[in-house]
Amino acid sequence: MSGRGARRREPRQERSRAMVERIVAAGRDVLVTRGYDGASTNRIAAAAGVSPGSLYQYFPDKDAVLTEVLDRYLDAMEARVSRAFLDSVAAAGPGAGTAPAVRATLEALLDTFGEEPDLLRVIVEQLPRSPGGRRAAFAGRIDDLVTTVLLTRGAGDTDAARAAAWTVVRTVEHLTTGFVLERPGFARAVVVDELTALVAGYLDARLSGGRVASDGPS
Amino acid sequence: MSGRGARRREPRQERSRAMVERIVAAGRDVLVTRGYDGASTNRIAAAAGVSPGSLYQYFPDKDAVLTEVLDRYLDAMEARVSRAFLDSVAAAGPGAGTAPAVRATLEALLDTFGEEPDLLRVIVEQLPRSPGGRRAAFAGRIDDLVTTVLLTRGAGDTDAARAAAWTVVRTVEHLTTGFVLERPGFARAVVVDELTALVAGYLDARLSGGRVASDGPS
Amino acid sequence: MSGRGARRREPRQERSRAMVERIVAAGRDVLVTRGYDGASTNRIAAAAGVSPGSLYQYFPDKDAVLTEVLDRYLDAMEARVSRAFLDSVAAAGPGAGTAPAVRATLEALLDTFGEEPDLLRVIVEQLPRSPGGRRAAFAGRIDDLVTTVLLTRGAGDTDAARAAAWTVVRTVEHLTTGFVLERPGFARAVVVDELTALVAGYLDARLSGGRVASDGPS
Amino acid sequence: MSGRGARRREPRQERSRAMVERIVAAGRDVLVTRGYDGASTNRIAAAAGVSPGSLYQYFPDKDAVLTEVLDRYLDAMEARVSRAFLDSVAAAGPGAGTAPAVRATLEALLDTFGEEPDLLRVIVEQLPRSPGGRRAAFAGRIDDLVTTVLLTRGAGDTDAARAAAWTVVRTVEHLTTGFVLERPGFARAVVVDELTALVAGYLDARLSGGRVASDGPS
DNA sequence: AATGAATGAGCGTTCATTCAT
DNA sequence: GATGAATGAACGCTCATTCAT
Numbered sequence: 001m002s003g004r005g006a007r008r009r010e011p012r013q014e015r016s017r018a019m020v021e022r023i024v025a026a027g028r029d030v031l032v033t034r035g036y037d038g039a040s041t042n043r044i045a046a047a048a049g050v051s052p053g054s055l056y057q058y059f060p061d062k063d064a065v066l067t068e069v070l071d072r073y074l075d076a077m078e079a080r081v082s083r084a085f086l087d088s089v090a091a092a093g094p095g096a097g098t099a100p101a102v103r104a105t106l107e108a109l110l111d112t113f114g115e116e117p118d119l120l121r122v123i124v125e126q127l128p129r130s131p132g133g134r135r136a137a138f139a140g141r142i143d144d145l146v147t148t149v150l151l152t153r154g155a156g157d158t159d160a161a162r163a164a165a166w167t168v169v170r171t172v173e174h175l176t177t178g179f180v181l182e183r184p185g186f187a188r189a190v191v192v193d194e195l196t197a198l199v200a201g202y203l204d205a206r207l208s209g210g211r212v213a214s215d216g217p218s
Numbered sequence: 219m220s221g222r223g224a225r226r227r228e229p230r231q232e233r234s235r236a237m238v239e240r241i242v243a244a245g246r247d248v249l250v251t252r253g254y255d256g257a258s259t260n261r262i263a264a265a266a267g268v269s270p271g272s273l274y275q276y277f278p279d280k281d282a283v284l285t286e287v288l289d290r291y292l293d294a295m296e297a298r299v300s301r302a303f304l305d306s307v308a309a310a311g312p313g314a315g316t317a318p319a320v321r322a323t324l325e326a327l328l329d330t331f332g333e334e335p336d337l338l339r340v341i342v343e344q345l346p347r348s349p350g351g352r353r354a355a356f357a358g359r360i361d362d363l364v365t366t367v368l369l370t371r372g373a374g375d376t377d378a379a380r381a382a383a384w385t386v387v388r389t390v391e392h393l394t395t396g397f398v399l400e401r402p403g404f405a406r407a408v409v410v411d412e413l414t415a416l417v418a419g420y421l422d423a424r425l426s427g428g429r430v431a432s433d434g435p436s
Numbered sequence: 437m438s439g440r441g442a443r444r445r446e447p448r449q450e451r452s453r454a455m456v457e458r459i460v461a462a463g464r465d466v467l468v469t470r471g472y473d474g475a476s477t478n479r480i481a482a483a484a485g486v487s488p489g490s491l492y493q494y495f496p497d498k499d500a501v502l503t504e505v506l507d508r509y510l511d512a513m514e515a516r517v518s519r520a521f522l523d524s525v526a527a528a529g530p531g532a533g534t535a536p537a538v539r540a541t542l543e544a545l546l547d548t549f550g551e552e553p554d555l556l557r558v559i560v561e562q563l564p565r566s567p568g569g570r571r572a573a574f575a576g577r578i579d580d581l582v583t584t585v586l587l588t589r590g591a592g593d594t595d596a597a598r599a600a601a602w603t604v605v606r607t608v609e610h611l612t613t614g615f616v617l618e619r620p621g622f623a624r625a626v627v628v629d630e631l632t633a634l635v636a637g638y639l640d641a642r643l644s645g646g647r648v649a650s651d652g653p654s
Numbered sequence: 655m656s657g658r659g660a661r662r663r664e665p666r667q668e669r670s671r672a673m674v675e676r677i678v679a680a681g682r683d684v685l686v687t688r689g690y691d692g693a694s695t696n697r698i699a700a701a702a703g704v705s706p707g708s709l710y711q712y713f714p715d716k717d718a719v720l721t722e723v724l725d726r727y728l729d730a731m732e733a734r735v736s737r738a739f740l741d742s743v744a745a746a747g748p749g750a751g752t753a754p755a756v757r758a759t760l761e762a763l764l765d766t767f768g769e770e771p772d773l774l775r776v777i778v779e780q781l782p783r784s785p786g787g788r789r790a791a792f793a794g795r796i797d798d799l800v801t802t803v804l805l806t807r808g809a810g811d812t813d814a815a816r817a818a819a820w821t822v823v824r825t826v827e828h829l830t831t832g833f834v835l836e837r838p839g840f841a842r843a844v845v846v847d848e849l850t851a852l853v854a855g856y857l858d859a860r861l862s863g864g865r866v867a868s869d870g871p872s
Numbered sequence: 873a874a875t876g877a878a879t880g881a882g883c884g885t886t887c888a889t890t891c892a893t
Numbered sequence: 894g895a896t897g898a899a900t901g902a903a904c905g906c907t908c909a910t911t912c913a914t
Contacts, residue, residue, distance in 0.1 A: 016894090036346070041888055051896045052889080062888060128254065129343040136400065163404050167393065167412045174392040175385065182354070186381050194385045201423055202416040233877075259905055269879045270906075280905065451898075472782070477884055487900045489886075498884065561783040564690070572836070599840050603829065603848045610828040611821065618790070622817050630821045637859055638852040669873090695909055705875045706910080716909060 020058050022048040024072065027065045032118045036126035039066060067134065070127065073119060074138045077112065082145055084108030089149055098153075098207070099200035106176065106192050113180045121181055142169050153207050164206050168199050238276050240266040242290065245283045250336045254344035257284060285352070288345065291337060292356045295330065300363055302326030307367055316371075316425070317418035324410050327394045339399055360387050371425050382424050386417050456494050458484040460508065463501045468554045472562035475502060503570070506563065509555060510574045513548065518581055520544030525585055534589075534643070535636035542628050545612045557617055578605050589643050600642050604635050674712050676702040678726065681719045686772045690780035693720060721788065724781065727773060728792045731766065736799055738762030743803055752807075752861070753854035760846050763830045775835055796823050807861050818860050822853050 026048035031039045041062050045055045059065045088104035113120055129135050146165035147158070155161040172195065179191045244266035249257045259280045263273045277283045306322035331338055347353050364383035365376070373379040390413065397409045462484035467475045477498050481491045495501045524540035549556055565571050582601035583594070591597040608631065615627045680702035685693045695716050699706045713719045742758035767774055783789050800819035801812070809815040826849065833845045 019895095040886085043887095045897095052887095053891080053896055053898095054894080056889070057894070125347045125349070131339070131343070131399070159404060159408075163408050163412050166402055166404075167409075167416060170393055170396050171389045171416070175388055178388050181349070184384055186377060186384075190377075190381050191385075194381050197423060198385060198389070198416065198420040201419045205415060205419055237877085258903075260903085271880065271908080272878055274906065275877070455898085476882080478882085488884085489901065490899055492885065493898070557785075561785070565779045567779070567835070595840060595844075599844050599848050602838055602840075603845075603852060606829055606832050607825050607852070611824055614824050617785070620820055622813060622820075626813075626817050627821075630817050633859060634821060634825070634852065634856040637855045641851060641855055673874095694907085696907095699876095706908095707876065707912080708874055710910070711873070 016058070019048075019050065019054065020068075023050060023055055023058060023065060024068050026050075027069045028072075028119065031066065031069060031122055035122060036066075041065070066127070070123060070134055073116075073123065074134055078138055078141060080112050081105075081109060081142060084112070085142075085145065085149075094153075097200060098203040099196055102200045102203070103192060103196045106172065106195055109172065109176045110180065110188060110192070113177055117180055120177060124177055124181060139169060139173065142173075150203075150207070155207055160206075164203070168203065171195075172199060234276070237266075237268065237272065241268060241273055241276060241283060242286050244268075245287045246337060249284065249287060249340050253340060254284075254346075259283070284345070288341060288352060291334075291341065292352055296356055296359060298330050299323075299327060299360065302330075303363065303367075312371075315418060316421040317414055320418045320421070321410060321414045324390065324394065324413050327390065328398065328406060328410070331395055331398045335398055338395060342395055342399060357387060357391065360391075368421075368425070373425055378424075382421070386421065389413075390417060452494070455484075455486065455490065459486060459491055459494060459501060460504050462486075463505045464555060467502065467505060467558050471558060472502075472564075477501070502563070506559060506570060509552075509559065510570055514574055514577060516548050517541075517545060517578065520548070521581065521585075530589075533636060534639040535632055538636045538639070539628060539632045542608065542612065542631050545608065546616065546624060546628070549612055549616045553616055556613060560613055560617060575605060575609065578609075586639075586643070591643060596642075600639070604639065607631075608635060670712070673702075673704065673708065674722075677704060677709055677712060677719060678722050680704075681723045682773065685720065685723060685776055689776060690720075695719070720781070724777060724788055727770075727777065728788055732792055732795060734766050735759075735763060735796060738766070739796075739799065739803075748807075751854060752857040753850055756854045756857070757846060757850045760826065760830065760849055763826065764834065764842060764846070767831055767834045771834055774831060778831055778835060793823060793827065796827075804857075804861070809861055814860070818857070822857065825849075826853060 023044065027039065027044045030044050030047050034043065039062075041055055042052055044065060045052045048055070055065070059068070085101075085105045085108075088101040088108070091104065092098075092101040143162070143165045146169055147161045150161040150164055151158065155164060175191065175195055179188070241262065245257065245262045248262050248265050252261065259273055260270055262283060263270045266273070273283065277286070303319075303323045303326075306319040306326070309322065310316075310319040361380070361383045364387055365379045368379040368382055369376065373382060393409065393413055397406070459480065463475065463480045466480050466483050470479065477491055478488050480501060481488045484491070491501065495504070521537075521541045521544075524537040524544070527540065528534075528537040579598070579601045582605055583597045586597040586600055587594065591600060611627065611631055615624070677698065681693065681698045684698050684701050688697065693716075695709055696706055698719060699709045702709070709719070713722070739755075739759045739762075742755040742762070745758065746752075746755040797816070797819045800823055801815045804815040804818055805812065809818060829845065829849055833842070
């Protein structure tokens with residue numbers, strides 16, 4: 001995961017595609033069962049029923065395999081999160097506060113993260129993050145999505161919306177995954193309530209009257 | 219970084235203490251310059267101007283060196299964060315909202331995290347986190363601190379205070395480090411404003427009237 | 437040499453088999469030239485003209501290489517010793533005393549041990565013996581062989597035959613190897629005579645009249 | 655144990671002598687409890703309550719310590735074995751066969767070897783023997799002793815006596831230690847009987863009529 | 873004499889990667 | 894393409910030995 005941006009070659013044949021699939025699936029399994037340190041190329045190739053040499057036919061190096069595993073997880077996440085967010089926004093309608101949409105989004109997120117906690121854990125706890133890497137890109141796209149919605153909901157200028165989006169996206173991402181992985185001593189309903197209060201309160205203030213900070217900005 | 223709690227021996231002599239210092243400093247440097255994977259014992263020893271054998275007179279294994287580097291960083295953090303938080307609370311006084319205290323704490327946090335961004339980066343991005351490890355313990359102690367203050371400020375029952383503390387601590391931790399490491403396209407003052415709005419709004423609602431969620435709890 | 441029974445993988449190809457041969461041969465050479473302590477994996481690999489990694493494709497650990505060297509020596513020994521013993525017994529015929537058979541066996545043994553005295557020396561002098569290890573097993577099988585022959589020759593009960601076999605096997609093994617390794621100041625013919633007298637006298641007494649000890653047993 | 659003949663310096667002072675004692679005692683203990691591979695200089699020094707540097711004040715290298723441990727064991731053995739042998743010879747008187755003396759010697763030997771089986775085991779199974787080393791010298795001195803007695807009992811020429819002594823000494827040594835360490839499935843009394851028959855039969859033939867080998871010498 | 877901190881060559885082993893088949 | 898044997902640099906760590914104090 002040394003952020004060199006190594007990508008796999010595009011397979012041209014059906015056979016090749018199947019091989020890539022097996023390798024990625026094996027990479028995922030080995031990653032989950034043996035951890036990042038145990039995810040050696042030889043082990044992944046063996047788990048895929050493929051020779052080490054073949055692995056290198058499709059992936060330039062070890063990181064590329066794990067990057068692909070991560071990419072797929074992140075792509076699936078992004079699709080579900082985007083959809084859940086947009087559905088929630090649509091369902092809540094324009095009139096009310098943001099709380100219903102936030103709450104619905106949170107529920108969807110917790111459902112999603114809870115589905116593969118083992119993979120989530122190894123990604124969050126063991127996979128090195130590269131500064132300009134996939135996770136940053138992922139978050140950046142969610143930022144854009146939320147920014148757009150905020151702007152349509154009457155947030156002030158673009159910069160303010162971006163800042164607000166950056167803030168809530170990271171907050172929600174970190175606390176939902178944190179809840180799933182830490183399993184702190186309170187119920188899921190509690191986190192949902194708290195996070196809804198936290199985020200909806202913030203967004204409502206941001207959207208209605210613009211600047212709020214009663215103690216004056218710095 | 220296997221949280222088995224391996225600790226270095228207590229040095230008995232000034233000479234020994236100096237050696238430990240050199241090794242820890244070298245560990246820090248190598249960690250920053252070569253990353254977690256590049257932080258081999260031989261490299262750390264060489265950077266410290268010391269033989270590999272000497273390293274093992276003071277540290278039982280490789281993890282112990284990096285754990286010590288992390289511990290020192292975390293201990294310093296905890297001291298500064300705790301102090302900044304308590305000072306901010308005291309300075310703001312009981313009457314006003316929480317915004318001034320939150321803002322002051324955030325400023326202190328950003329100052330602190332901004333001092334060694336390279337080390338912060340490698341810690342956040344590359345060091346494996348173990349579930350019961352030092353970083354969890356660190357966060358747990360900050361949770362306790364904030365919980366206590368919330369209770370003295372009129373939060374409801376202990377459980378509610380704990381949930382609120384868990385929420386704001388993770389939010390503030392993640393967003394302040396995120397700002398320092400991501401360098402998103404807006405100014406520090408903006409994050410401070412946004413985070414102050416986010417957190418103070420949440421806490422004020424939590425402290426004044428108890429449950430707030432206007433859309434009804436789940 | 438930790439008798440955990442680690443065995444090498446079965447080579448699948450001719451190429452592989454050749455590699456195993458080279459490694460085992462190199463292990464033998466290094467063992468003989470540098471001694472047990474000098475028989476490091478890297479040295480063996482280098483002597484075999486092979487990388488350390490290759491060694492570990494065929495042997496699970498260091499001990500497995502040396503165990504294989506020892507096994508081959510012992511297997512060859514056992515085959516030759518068994519054959520020589522049985523041939524000698526057959527050639528001597530049932531009527532006469534045991535002396536001719538004993539003498540022929542001794543000659544064969546001294547021939548055999550004298551062929552690779554360097555390897556014999558390092559095995560006897562430097563290789564750790566584990567109580568339940570290969571050497572014990574080797575001796576045990578020879579014990580069985582001799583026991584069987586003694587029983588067919590009219591030894592008393594099984595227990596007596598086992599004790600007699602145990603006695604003569606160890607005696608012969610130790611004195612023949614001792615002669616080869618110590619090179620005491622007398623000729624090979626002398627040892628053969630003395631050992632023949634020692635063993636044949638004992639066996640003849642045991643086989644003819646049963647208990648002999650004229651001073652009375654304890 | 656590389657047979658380079660390294661010896662410790664002679665201590666000149668009482669203090670020094672005490673230190674040597676502690677080191678040797680610690681060497682013995684560590685050897686027995688941790689085996690040959692576990693008997694590192696640092697461990698021995700620590701067990702002796704002495705610094706590694708001090709150990710090297712009295713012993714030129716690691717082997718010298720273990721050699722000293724072995725020497726003391728061997729010296730004690732030699733004293734006891736010699737005495738037992740000579741006492742047995744004297745007690746049996748000149749008239750009878752050799753059986754009573756052999757039997758008494760065997761009993762004494764088994765008593766002696768049985769006293770510290772742990773140390774005996776590690777010496778026999780793990781300590782490298784050097785060709786011209788202490789154990790050879792030990793056996794050589796016993797050879798001389800037995801040779802002398804055989805000559806006084808009417809053995810033929812010196813060479814014949816030496817060969818007979820060499821033969822019986824190795825036989826008795828190997829089988830008595832073998833019985834103690836192997837614990838084969840029969841009683842001590844059985845080994846005593848068998849060995850007595852083996853050795854006494856041989857010696858009686860050698861002493862009475864000279865050459866015996868009925869099948870003709872080679 | 874005595875200490876014990878310091879050394880550094882060397883150990884057994886792994887694994888990302890290559891390349892002859 | 895696909896294989897899998899082969900590579901070799903590097904790893905974490907040990908320990909006999911030295912030497913400044």
